Amino acid sequence: MRGSKEKEVIANIQKELEKNNFREKVADLRFIPHSTKEKNLISGYIFCYCALDEELIQLIYNVPGVISFFNHTRGEKTLPDPLSPQKTADFLTLLQKAEKGEIS
Numbered sequence: 003m004r005g006s007k008e009k010e011v012i013a014n015i016q017k018e019l020e021k022n023n024f025r026e027k028v029a030d031l032r033f034i035p036h037s038t039k040e041k042n043l044i045s046g047y048i049f050c051y052c053a054l055d056e057e058l059i060q061l062i063y064n065v066p067g068v069i070s071f072f073n074h075t076r077g078e079k080t081l082p083d084p085l086s087p088q089k090t091a092d093f094l095t096l097l098q099k100a101e102k103g104e105i106s
Contacts, residue, residue, distance in 0.1 A: 015028075030052075
């Protein structure tokens with residue numbers, strides 16, 4: 003994500019989801035604001051909890067400001083590797099704690 007425009011990009015993704023009747027494919031979109039810590043590897047990324055398929059990937063890549071998926075290259079024919087249900091649950095718990103300021 004470039005230029006700290008995560009909220010704008012999320013709003014644009016949501017508009018495109020509505021326009022294309024894909025809203026049911028995405029359960030959650032959020033980002034972690036940039037941190038003052040130099041080694042925070044996830045700040046500035048947008049996280050998408052969704053039923054990912056090729057159509058949704060193309061829709062998201064066509065939104066201005068989207069650079070790439072974490073483990074996927076634009077034009078790649080295979081889908082990005084999903085997280086396991088347990089890792090997803092653990093990650094969402096971690097995000098919630100970070101948003102509440104319980105962890106740094």
